[in-house]
Every structure is written in C-alpha cells, then in structure tokens.
Amino acid sequence: MRQHKLEQGEEAVGRLNREHWSRRVTVAGLAIVAALAGCATNPVTGRRELSLISEAQEIQMGKQAAQGDLQRLGELPSQPLRDLVRTMGLRMAAQSERPQLPWEFHVLDDAAVNAFAYPGGFIFVTRGLLTHLNSEAELAEVVGHEIGHVTAKHSVVQMSQAQAAQIGLVGASIFSSTVAKYSDVLGGGAGLLFLKFGRDDELQADDLGFRYSLAQGYDVREAPKVFTMLGRLSGGGGRVPEWQSTHPDPGNRAQLAQRRVASKPDSTFRSLRINRDGFLRLLDGMVYGENPRQGYFRGTRFLHPDGKFQLDFPTGWQVANLPDAVVGMSPDKGAQLQLSYAQGTPAQAAQAFASQQGITVRQRGSAPVNGLPAEQVVFDAQTQQGVVQGQLVTVAYGGTTYALLGIMAPAAAARAPEVDAASRSFRALTDPAALNVQPARLQLVTLDQAMTGAQFAQRHATGGVTAETLYLINNIDATTALPKGMVLKRVVSG
Ligand SMILES: [Zn+2]
Numbered sequence: 001m002r003q004h005k006l007e008q009g010e011e012a013v014g015r016l017n018r019e020h021w022s023r024r025v026t027v028a029g030l031a032i033v034a035a036l037a038g039c040a041t042n043p044v045t046g047r048r049e050l051s052l053i054s055e056a057q058e059i060q061m062g063k064q065a066a067q068g069d070l071q072r073l074g075e076l077p078s079q080p081l082r083d084l085v086r087t088m089g090l091r092m093a094a095q096s097e098r099p100q101l102p103w104e105f106h107v108l109d110d111a112a113v114n115a116f117a118y119p120g121g122f123i124f125v126t127r128g129l130l131t132h133l134n135s136e137a138e139l140a141e142v143v144g145h146e147i148g149h150v151t152a153k154h155s156v157v158q159m160s161q162a163q164a165a166q167i168g169l170v171g172a173s174i175f176s177s178t179v180a181k182y183s184d185v186l187g188g189g190a191g192l193l194f195l196k197f198g199r200d201d202e203l204q205a206d207d208l209g210f211r212y213s214l215a216q217g218y219d220v221r222e223a224p225k226v227f228t229m230l231g232r233l234s235g236g237g238g239r240v241p242e243w244q245s246t247h248p249d250p251g252n253r254a255q256l257a258q259r260r261v262a263s264k265p266d267s268t269f270r271s272l273r274i275n276r277d278g279f280l281r282l283l284d285g286m287v288y289g290e291n292p293r294q295g296y297f298r299g300t301r302f303l304h305p306d307g308k309f310q311l312d313f314p315t316g317w318q319v320a321n322l323p324d325a326v327v328g329m330s331p332d333k334g335a336q337l338q339l340s341y342a343q344g345t346p347a348q349a350a351q352a353f354a355s356q357q358g359i360t361v362r363q364r365g366s367a368p369v370n371g372l373p374a375e376q377v378v379f380d381a382q383t384q385q386g387v388v389q390g391q392l393v394t395v396a397y398g399g400t401t402y403a404l405l406g407i408m409a410p411a412a413a414a415r416a417p418e419v420d421a422a423s424r425s426f427r428a429l430t431d432p433a434a435l436n437v438q439p440a441r442l443q444l445v446t447l448d449q450a451m452t453g454a455q456f457a458q459r460h461a462t463g464g465v466t467a468e469t470l471y472l473i474n475n476i477d478a479t480t481a482l483p484k485g486m487v488l489k490r491v492v493s494g
Helices: 013-035 056-074 079-093 126-130 134-153 153-165 174-186 199-215 222-235 250-262 276-283 348-355 410-424 451-460 468-475
Strands: 037-043 046-051 104-108 115-118 120-124 297-298 302-303 309-314 318-320 326-329 335-340 361-368 376-385 386-397 399-407 440-446 487-493
Touching: 046 335, 056 104, 056 115, 056 120, 056 153, 056 399, 079 104, 079 134, 079 199, 079 276, 115 134, 120 126, 134 153, 134 199, 134 222, 134 276, 153 199, 199 222, 199 250, 222 250, 276 348, 276 440, 276 487, 297 318, 335 410, 348 361, 348 376, 348 386, 348 399, 386 410, 399 410, 451 468, 468 487
Parallel strands: 104 120
Antiparallel strands: 037 046, 115 120, 297 302, 302 309, 318 326, 326 335, 335 399, 361 376, 376 386, 386 399, 440 487
C-alpha cells in the first residue's frame, strides 16, 4: 500500500470499486459509437481489420489507464533511468508506423518484473524489470516490443473483441466487481493486468521490437538474453509479467530471436551498441524487490512503516499488499476485508459510502478503534449473487483517513465477529525495528579476479539472498566464466 496520494475531491472507498466500473461503462459506451468506426487499415500489417474504436478513443482510454497506474504506483525516483527509457522510447516511436501518437514512456516504482503498453502509446516498464536486465540493448528489446503492441494495434483489436463479453457486466454491482478483482489477486491469478495478448501478438511484438532496436543501433544479439531471464523467472514462481502471461514459451522466443539474428548478414552487426556497464551503473543502489517501507506482512499481521500503523488479519486468511489497498480473504473465500485510503473525516467517508445505491444501512455510529476516532457502518448490499452483509470502519490516524471494508457472502455470515475484530485491530505501529525497516538494494561489484558463477555466488549470496537470485539478476549460472574486471550485481539487504 503506497503512501497516501489521493487528490482533493477524490474519494477512495468508492474509487477502488469504480475503477472496474468506469471501464465497463466506457466499454459499453463504445458499442454505441461502433457504427462510426468500422474497418481500419492496420499500420504494421497493412491489412484491413475491424476496429470498433477510433484513434482518438484509443488515446483517451490509454491515457486514462496510464494516469491510473502512475497515480497508484508512482514513478521510479531515479531521473537518469527515467530519461534513458523515455529518450530511447521516443526515438523508436518517432521512427515507427505511428509517429503521430502522443507517446509516453514511464518507469513505475514496482517490484513486479513487468513491462506493458496501453493503447494510444503509453508504455511502462517497472523497477523490477530493470533490476533483472543487464544492458541498454536488452532494455531496447523490451521497449521496442511494447511499442510493437501499440503500432500493430493489438490492444485495440483485443478491446473490440472483449466488448461483447464486458457489456453484460455493466449492471453488476460494485461489490461483485470488488470481490472479483481481489479474488484474482488472492487466488494467484494474473488479475492485476489490464490487457493480455495472444501468442501471435506476442511473437509479432517480438519481431517489431527486434526491428525497432536494430534501427536505433542496438545490438539485437542481446535480445535472446531477455527471454532466457524470463524463462528462469517463471520457473522460479515469480509474479507473472505481461511478457510471459500468455502462451509463447520464453525458450522458444529466445530461439526465434536467434533465428532473426541469423537471418541478417554479418555486416548488420558492425558497431552496434550494447552499453552494459553504463546501464548497470544506473542500477547501482536501486531498491531490489518489494519495498517494506510501503507495508509488509509478518504472517497475517500487516505492518506499514511509512504510515506507522499495523493491522491483524484473521489467522489462516490469504493476504496481499497491493498498491492501493491491503486485502485479505477467508480460507472458504466467503469473507473479505480490505484496507484502503478514504477522503474526508471518518464521518464524511462513512456517509459517502452509505449513500451509494444498493446499500441498506443496518446500523451506524461513532465507534473509536484503539483510541482513534472512527465511524462504523453495518450494511446489507444488493449484488448479483444476492444480498451480502458487510461493515465499514473508517478511522482517522496521522492526518489520514483509512477505510476497512469487510464483506461476507451469505454462507460466511458467521464470520462477522472475525471481520469486526480484524478491523478493530488497526493501531499505531510502535516497534522501532519495524518502523526503521529498509529495503534491499542492488550494489555493483567489479571482480578483482576471474571466477566462476558459483564462486561469485559463494562470495555474495549472503543475508537471505540466494545463489539463484544472483544467477537470475546477472543472467549467469554456476559454470559461467566471469573475467577479472567484469561488473556484476549483488543484493545488499536493508
Ligand atoms: Zn507483449
């Protein structure tokens, strides 16, 4: 859960739900204008294809989604890395089939190893991805791939096809969208991602990425390394990024990348740029993995050092720390509790919630939580699955208002006391060790002598950092021969 970043006039309890809601309304609205759009020529393939949305709409939808991500996740503090991604991306985009789009390139301060593209030219790479790359040329392959999704209009075509399925959901209650959204996250699915592409789209984007990188003078012989890294990452059970969310097997993609290289004459590869050391220097000192300052779990206890609070979810619940909320779900999946930011005083936030359509208030009043000013609303909510019971507790603490929203399906109504006790466990975090926790960071090491990967790992796999992590982030293995003077990454715990 990131530091409080809401803007004036925004109201978080509703916002979490409305996010899905507004997407659906937008999609439904698109059907109405479908008659105006019709067939369009694909800029990359030159083929005529059905497109239900115009370029102006494409840009508007992409911009909206991009602004949401920027607000939720925030940009990486490192200006040089942001400049690198932006400059590289803008150069590639200017030479692409759709130079007229309002291209934007951002680095999100997110630990997930991911890169993705929104329609209209809004491209994101994450801090987690950068920590796993080893040269500017590898980064170029990723950025070029994402540009490829936009120039080949993958998301636009996909959106057209997704519409029929989505329109039926417009009438769904805000509660079922919330339940569905967090069920995905807690179930380990890839529910965090807005768009996923099919195998053919991914391979085409790889192809375009190769072409765009090469046009900018990047050594595309580095591209297979990105796929090797992704293959190892998915084998290690990491969070699923866009790059491997769909069918193409990374090993297969690495082979295809090698075949693309082999199809070019040798003269192609004269004086191409890799920039390994310069790129690595930009990563020195960067946060590695989840940043515990933004909240972390110790069992089912959630601690938030920057917000200086803690919360105990019931024992045995599944829990997750998301950018805009902390969520928990009972083992039978019948009950959920989410913590998020709210706007206004506890009473104002409770009022805003209670006045929503479909809510029947059973009980309402002030009910302090561990000495903190708080309001409670016990309610029934009408959903497609029938009437759902719930309670909202809004608490003022440290100049911020927090909302604890508990929801119970009919079969889990007996969990009401458990949900109430968990909501009322919200309190100040006072443990100095927890308050002072620091994130792990990348640190560069210049080898003072030649060694193998195993020897490197033996020296530097300390403080909970495994040899596998060092192999993964450096894209080496135990038998790799590392020459004297080579620069490698290690992880220094906080
Ligand atoms: Zn892709």
